[in-house]
Each structure stands twice: as structure tokens, then as C-alpha cells.
Amino acid sequence: MTTTTPLAGKTATKPPVTEPPAPFLERFRVPGAFLLGALLLLGIAPLVLSDFRLSLLAKYLCYAIVAVGVSLAWGRGGLLVLGQGVFFGLGGYAMAMHLKLADAAVTGQTLPDFMQLYGTGDALPWWWKPFADPVFALAATVLLPMAVAALLGFFVFRRRVKGAYFAILSQALAAAFAIWLVGQQANTGGTNGLTDIQGFFGYALDDPVNQRMVYVVVAAVLLVLMAAARQLFVSRYGELLVAVRDSEERVRFLGYDPANVKLVAYVVAAGMAGLAGALFVPAVGIISPALIGVVPSIGFVIGAAVGGRASLLGAVLGAIAVAWTQSTLSDAYPAAWTYLQGLLFVVAVGFLPGGLASLVTVLRRKRRTHNPATEGAA
Amino acid sequence: MSGEGLTVRDLRVTFDGFTAVDGVDLDILPGDLRFLIGPNGAGKTTLVDAVTGLVRAGGSVRFGGEELLGRPVHRVARLGIGRTFQTATVFEELTVLQNLDIAAGAGRGPLTMLRRRKGVPEEVARALETTGLTDLRDRPAGVLAHGQKQWLEIGMLLVKDVRLLLLDEPVAGMSHDEREATGELLRRISGDRTVVVIEHDMDFMRSFARSVSVLHAGKVLSEGSVTEVQADARVQEVYLGRASEPEPAAVPVAEEA
């Protein structure tokens, strides 16, 4: 603050006396938290959790991966992405199609089991064929959702569709995709989805050791994506994204095209949701329309809303907590969950837009505001 | 600096049959500090909106030999034309430094964008210096005082090396000292650049304008030096005659949305 320095010659050598401690802690806070998270997820959780609990955690972490993207697009970019189920589904189906084809190949068949049951002909639909190739299928789990998001985003953001309209459009897309999947039973497994998946690139999924391996992959992907998202948050792009959220018009007058800024966040979030869907398939063993339609699409953002959408860690922890609550509650009261989910969403968005993560900041700010000098003009 | 002036010819803006700007011609020379005055609803803001691509307009607006009409907003901005708004719009949740850095960065490549900002870019440091905001650079813009926000907005234009600044009522709501400081700031930045200021405050105009255009009902009523314009009988009638002497915390801001 007001450090009057009468002995200018002496103090000049070390002027910022008050600075050092904060940056030092700052510097190790984030990597420290990251290492702690890695230790918890990759070291401790596999040791202390049963096979069953660990595979449940793998499922929650898939939702957390979606939340990383939601935090970017919604938290930082202000895009209420209420249709992430579409991208999650594209990734999930791309992965499941490959695994079903691989399963069939093991038993010497050309058609996945459900096609033999409901199928009309005995030929594989043309759009299934490329998914037999593992490289194509893996790439598709991420690139397909990104391509769809890019196409959609291009038209939507350029036309300056915003706010509620964007959210409704996203929802409609999720609904349409789910309905289409149900209608195409012979090609997609319909309501049942793609189930009963046996192997994962040569590893039998009913072997608990391999299930643990899947968990480790999911956890590692989550950590890597969190690190990548964190880099985006603190980059110049991240600052620009917040600027677009705050005042799109202003950004435009500075010579940027906000549509492109939003598009990047939207497409990256879609890629993350796709990857989450792809990992969900070996972790849970199924992908179906019920997992990607309107209700799950809302579910994907609730965790982030509750935990704090603008905070990466808040969004991830929120997603895990909400998924855990859901699977605990929905067994006991299946109907109640849907209402609770809606209620959570409204409460979080309406009354605590920063989510639980903002409570920390609010409290911290309170503590700091002992000196009224920091309270400027609103 | 040749050919960098602003030339407006027969500019027309119509809103659902209502003509807000009605055939305006303007010639603003490079390095000028032009004040655009006129009663409420005269079409001043709309004129700036038209120049910056925010509203559709007929006629022609040329700057540095380039036609501006018909270009989208961000392309006009990239030609070195910047504006501020009647209500200061800065990015409230970002710091002063971040605000300026974003403003400076429209030409950055993707790789630079994906990296974290290291230190303070030179043009940002210069703008902080010019606007006197150096000490406040790590404050969120949302907590700045009204006048400081306006200076930040001007700073956000300076970092880009804009050649034409269009400022919409930059001193509205400012204290006397803030007005003086802003006037000095405008003096400093014009000369190298062309500055157009929309203003209601007559004292402020008298102290700092190099030339003046008076707008009334969408048309240019009078144009010239401060003395010439003040001597114009028509101007006195529609404008100066009425609300001549200043009430410091002036009326103008209140009614505009």
C-alpha cells in the first residue's frame, strides 16, 4: 500500500516488499492441487475402493470429463450447452460400434448380435463399415462430435443466436438424436442401445483387472484434459473468452469476431464430451438413447452448475458429486431424481451462479474486506 | 498522415421510416479534434453507429481511401477505427491490464492466443502511461470509478494504434477535474490521430475543440471553429440558446438507454 520510502537509495534494491509470499504460494497452488488429485485418483482410489466402487467411480469420472468442457463453454464462454448428450452419444456410439464389430469378429461373424436379431438383410450398413478400423473409430469418437459442433456452431454463432435460443436449440438436437437412434433399431439397437460389450481392444471387460485398467485410463484422461483446460483458462484465449461472455458487442468493436471465439470453446467442449462418451462404453458396458437424450443432457451441466461452472475444479467435483447422488438416490426413488435434478439446476443457476466454488471466494472476499478501501464504486 | 481523414458524403440512416441521419456531409482532416454537438436525438450517436458498421446506412463514408459502409463491425475496427460508447463498456470481470491486452491483440495468431500472457506488452504499458492507469492495472475493471472506465476505454483504443477515435460523450458524469484530465488526454492523443468527440458540455467543447460540427434533426446545421459556430444564429436558436450554461452534473446521460 502506501509505503513511504524516505531512504530511497536503500529501498530501491528491493521495492516490492509485500509481493513475494503470494506469488510463491500461487505458483505451487495449482500444480500442487493437480498432483494431489492425481495421487488421489491414480494412487489411492484403486487401493481403497472395491472393484464395484471403482467402476462406479470410472462412470462418474466420465461425467466429470464432460463437465470440463461444460466449464469451458458455459462457465467461461457463457454458452449454455444443454445438448452435450449429442456429442457424448456420438463418441459413445462410435466406440461401441467398433467394439461390437470387434466382438463379432472374435466369434467369426460379420454382424453384431443385435443386427442378427432385428436386422433386415445380412449386410452391414455402409456407415458401420469404417468403424471396424480401430484407428478410424478412435479418431471418430473425438473428431465426429467436434465436426458436428463446428458445423452447428458455425451457423448458430454467425447468426448471433444467443442465450435461451441456443440452449433450446441444443436441447432439440439432443432430443432429435435420441429419437432417431430409437427409430433405427435395426442399425443402432434402438431403445436398448449397444449393450453386452465383451472386449476392449483385446481385453475382456468382465475381468476385474481390465476393468481397473479402464478406470486408470479414464482417470488419466480426465487429469490430462483438466490440465489442458486449465491452460486454456489462463491463456490469452481464455481471457478473450471471458470478455466475449461479458460483452460480445465490445469484443467485436476491438476487431475480433466473437463467433470464432465461441466456436473454439464449443468445439473443444464437444470433443471432450465425445471422448467421455467413448470411455463411458468400456467403463459401463453400454450406450443407449436414454443416456444421451434431453434429461441426461441437462444432467451434464447440473454438476458444473452446482459445483461452480466457471471453476474447473468446482465443475469436476460437482459433476462427480451429482453423479454419485444420482446413482444413490435413483435406485431408491427413481422418480424423485428427475425432480431433484430440475430443482438443483434452478437453484444453482438462479441463486448461486458461481456454484459451491463461489462460496469459497465469497467468504474469502468477506475476510479480505476488513479495510473498506477496496470497496470502490459498484 | 495524408489521406487519413474521414470523409462522409450524404449519409442516411432510417429506422422504420424515421430518418435519424438525413444526408450528412463531413470532412474531418487528419489530426483534427472535432466536436460533434447537437440537441438530444440529433443523430450524433447514430452517425457514429453508421460509421462503425453498427447500423445500416446509405451514402458513403471513406477513411484513408477505404469505403467503410457495408463492412461488418469487426472489419471496420481492423481498419484502425475505434469507438467508445455513451455508457462505458469495459470487461468488468477482467483486470485493467487484461482489458488492454485483449484490446491490443486482435491480430494475434492462434499460438500466441493459446499461451499465457507474460509481462506487459509494450503498447499496453504505453497506454497505461498515457491514460494514467498504471497503478490500477491489476484491478478488475468493474471496480474502477466512472471516469477511470472511460480512460480505460480510450486506452483500449490506443493500444491498437487506432487512427480514428470516435468517442461518444466521454466526459458525461465526470467531475470537473476528471473533465480537465480527459480534455488533456484528448489533446495528447489527437494530432497523431484523428479524434471525433460527441459532447453536450459546452464549456468542455470551448476548451478543447479544434473544430465543431453542429447536428440538428439528422442534418449538419453549422460547421467551423468554436467561435464561428457560436456566432451562428441558427446554432444559437436550436442549441446554444436553450441549455446554454452548464449544470455540472449534467442532464445528458439520464435518458439514453
Ligand SMILES: Nc1ncnc2c1ncn2[C@@H]1O[C@H](COP(=O)(O)OP(=O)(O)OP(=O)(O)O)[C@@H](O)[C@H]1O
Ligand atoms: N435503433 C433505433 N431504432 C429507432 N430509432 C432510433 C434508434 N436509434 C436511435 N433512434 C432515434 O434516432 C434519433 C437519433 O438518435 P441518436 O441516439 O443518434 O441521438 P443523439 O444525437 O446521440 O442524442 P443524445 O444526445 O441523446 O445521445 C432519435 O430520435 C432516436 O430516438
Ligand SMILES: [Mg+2]
Ligand atoms: Mg447519443
